[in-house]
Amino acid sequence: MAVDYVVIAVYLAGMLAMGWWGMRRARSKSEFLVAGRRLGPALYSGTMAAIVLGGASTIGGVGLGYQYGLSGAWMVFTIGLGLLALSVFFSARIARLKVYTVSEMLDLRYGGRAGLISGVVMWAYTLMLAVTSTIAYATIFDVLFDVDRTLAIVLGGSIVVAYSTLGGMWSITLTDMVQFVVKTIGVLLLLLPIAVVKAGGFSGMKAELPTSYFDPLGIGGETIFTYVLIYTFGMLIGQDIWQRVFTARSDRTARWGGTVAGTYCLVYALAGAVIGTAAKVLYPKLGSPDDAFATIVKDELPVGVRGLVLAAALAAVMSTSSGALIACATVANNDIWSRLRGIVRPSAQEHDEVRGNRAFILLMGVAVIGTAIALNNVVEALTVAYNLLVGGLLVPILGGLLWRRGTVQGALAAVVVGGVAVIGLMAAYGILANEPVYYGLLASLAAYAAVSLATRPTDEAVLAAWRERLAGRGNPELVSEPVPAPR
Numbered sequence: 424m425a426v427d428y429v430v431i432a433v434y435l436a437g438m439l440a441m442g443w444w445g446m447r448r449a450r451s452k453s454e455f456l457v458a459g460r461r462l463g464p465a466l467y468s469g470t471m472a473a474i475v476l477g478g479a480s481t482i483g484g485v486g487l488g489y490q491y492g493l494s495g496a497w498m499v500f501t502i503g504l505g506l507l508a509l510s511v512f513f514s515a516r517i518a519r520l521k522v523y524t525v526s527e528m529l530d531l532r533y534g535g536r537a538g539l540i541s542g543v544v545m546w547a548y549t550l551m552l553a554v555t556s557t558i559a560y561a562t563i564f565d566v567l568f569d570v571d572r573t574l575a576i577v578l579g580g581s582i583v584v585a586y587s588t589l590g591g592m593w594s595i596t597l598t599d600m601v602q603f604v605v606k607t608i609g610v611l612l613l614l615l616p617i618a619v620v621k622a623g624g625f626s627g628m629k630a631e632l633p634t635s636y637f638d639p640l641g642i643g644g645e646t647i648f649t650y651v652l653i654y655t656f657g658m659l660i661g662q663d664i665w666q667r668v669f670t671a672r673s674d675r676t677a678r679w680g681g682t683v684a685g686t687y688c689l690v691y692a693l694a695g696a697v698i699g700t701a702a703k704v705l706y707p708k709l710g711s712p713d714d715a716f717a718t719i720v721k722d723e724l725p726v727g728v729r730g731l732v733l734a735a736a737l738a739a740v741m742s743t744s745s746g747a748l749i750a751c752a753t754v755a756n757n758d759i760w761s762r763l764r765g766i767v768r769p770s771a772q773e774h775d776e777v778r779g780n781r782a783f784i785l786l787m788g789v790a791v792i793g794t795a796i797a798l799n800n801v802v803e804a805l806t807v808a809y810n811l812l813v814g815g816l817l818v819p820i821l822g823g824l825l826w827r828r829g830t831v832q833g834a835l836a837a838v839v840v841g842g843v844a845v846i847g848l849m850a851a852y853g854i855l856a857n858e859p860v861y862y863g864l865l866a867s868l869a870a871y872a873a874v875s876l877a878t879r880p881t882d883e884a885v886l887a888a889w890r891e892r893l894a895g896r897g898n899p900e901l902v903s904e905p906v907p908a909p910r
Contacts, residue, residue, distance in 0.1 A: 445590025488699020609735025
């Protein structure tokens with residue numbers, strides 16, 4: 424596998440080089456956290472597709488195809504649907520707000536006091552999302568180098584932490600664009616056709632497998648509904664996704680670039696399911712469906728091509744991991760620590776924003792690697808993250824965007840009731856049960872509506888300021904952000 428090792432080594436070295444180059448551009452808070460809000464359609468589409476299609480979408484998507492056939496595409500398909508809905512209906516308004524976090528949006532809409540508690544929930548979600556992506560390095564590096572699980576997590580996680588800390592969103596944008604290209608070539612253009620041919624084409628696959636493998640609803644209606652609740656709605660409100668929306672240079676870029684990325688996700692979903700179905704023909708008795716990706720890559724691809732496809736799997740994991748990491752650090756610094764610092768030291772001096780955010784990425788990166796080493800179950804960790812996100816924050820965020828009568832008291836009630844309900848129901852029914860997100864979401868909605876109607880409407884001055892920001896006026900960065908020196 425010497426040639427494959429060379430391909431992987433060149434890829435990893437390139438990621439670090441991109442991080443170093445991005446460091447030269449990240450000279451202000453806006454440049455570091457949201458790439459100066461200057462991404463055009465090509466960069467925006469590629470990086471948005473890269474962040475939402477991670478290890479779960481690649482390795483997990485192929486595994487679902489191995490287990491259920493073509494209907495295994497539904498998990499990644501609902502991710503694409505969520506990105507399309509976000510892009511068409513909400514992205515332009517989100518981009519015009521010129522904020523850095525979801526909690527800042529809640530403060531703007533409700534007049535303050537909602538940011539800290541929502542920040543804690545969002546921080547927990549982004550932390551667990553980064554952890555699940557980091558755990559996936561163990562699988563890939565085991566295939567590549569047959570190394571210990573802990574060493575694999577430390578190696579992969581350290582590379583992501585390094586380039587993310589160096590250049591922030593600029594480094595992550597550049598690396599994600601490379602990762603998008605690598606994934607497209609490795610998975611769609613190489614692995615997909617090779618897997619289908621090796622399995623005897625679609626006619627051969629149909630002859631070997633039960634008809635249920637070609638039923639688009641074979642995975643089950645309840646499972647599809649749960650995917651919609653967790654992943655489609657999760658795409659609408661996650662900090663990792665919103666932070667990419669904030670990078671768009673215009674409303675049009677956010678809307679149409681996101682639409683292209685969402686459509687790409689739908690294609691990627693079907694490709695993963697087809698590859699998994701082909702793997703079922705070739706290896707009908709694998710110990711775990713998640714082994715399907717690594718097995719077909721190791722056994723069926725030629726030298727060099729195998730290295731590129733494994734680099735594609737690394738790219739999928741790294742893009743999600745780096746996006747979740749910068750989101751986690753941004754929330755920890757801007758929504759939690761800065762508010763606590765304001766409470767403890769209200770007269771604190773202004774500090775270096777880039778240096779502070781860089782330090783938080785490093786700190787959160789160490790925490791993510793340590794947590795990933797301690798945890799084993801990726802699916803449970805990811806389920807906890809999305810249950811908390813959807814159960815606690817979906818209602819107050821969409822309510823703020825769509826319902827004028829929503830109040831800060833209603834938003835806080837929704838976060839607390841929904842979050843507590845989800846945690847309690849996961850303890851009662853089990854982490855992987857569907858009931859926690861179903862009933863948690865209903866409890867959050869009921870609390871939001873009841874408390875909002877029972878309390879005084881949001882002050883008209885707050886709503887007026889909110890409408891100004893939604894219209895793209897009243898941008899604080901025009902006065903608070905220094906103009907970068909020519910370079």
